[in-house]
């Protein structure tokens with residue numbers, strides 16, 4: 001798709017956002033279920049543009065995936081877990097241990113690593129927005145896939161244990177932990193939103209486009225959103241905190257037999 005066409009669609013998206021606001025205003029007497037509301041917005045996007053914002057973003061990620069870096073190589077030379085060039089289903093297996101970097105990596109940190117080691121970018125040249133778009137593209141190839149994060153390597157097991165510890169650690173000005181909300185209040189609603197525990201499938205809908213924020217969120221972005229909401233400074237992208245929590249949450253989702261929803265998801 002041409003850049004011009006994308007711009008037109010994005011511009012129209014702004015107009016539609018305003019329209020959505022109007023609709024929300026006129027209907028405010030009756031609070032909508034957040035999932036029904038998301039489905040309604042999704043239908044509106046499809047009817048108006050014939051394409052979802054997440055699909056445009058995936059197309060952007062695909063272009064970046066095939067762009068040559070300073071080394072002359074594209075991300076096709078990166079091993080995401082099933083060998084170089086294979087991206088089908090890899091998101092469902094991550095985080096996992098990679099011998100070449102000596103680290104347990106989630107998809108986002110793996111993209112960040114390969115843009116440096118394979119493509120030759122300097123760390124400061126790797127743009128977060130590009131990693132995000134590429135993550136959307138690769139994750140879209142695991143849409144509906146069964147989540148299969150089973151820590152086996154000692155470093156994977158250590159990462160899982162760290163994630164579990166972080167999950168239960170109370171911190172910040174409100175002395176909160178992830179578990180306080182996501183387990184004690186699991187199945188209930190916090191500000192209209194149903195709260196889930198990892199065993200109930202927390203994490204199976206990311207990466208996603210959030211229409212309320214008009215923004216694209218990866219799983220690391222989503223974790224940051226919760227950290228911010230309890231007044232704890234966001235951890236660095238690609239850091240152990242993100243990877244450990246992701247390992248813990250998705251390993252628990254694996255035990256409960258969950259699959260990813262349609263990726264990238266469309267949500268509020």
Ligand code: HEC
Nearest residue numbers: 176177178181190193202203204205222223226227230245
């Ligand atoms: C103050 C309560 C609270 C705390 C503490 C909290 N969360 Fe959340 N979290 C929520 C709510 C509410 C939602 C759903 C919000 C929505 O749908 O927009 C959510 C959503 C999420 C999601 C996305 C779930 C999905 O599938 O839609 C993830 C992932 C998440 N939280 C991770 C964490 C992690 C990791 C921590 C600890 C660092 C944490 N949360 C701490 C309230 C909390």
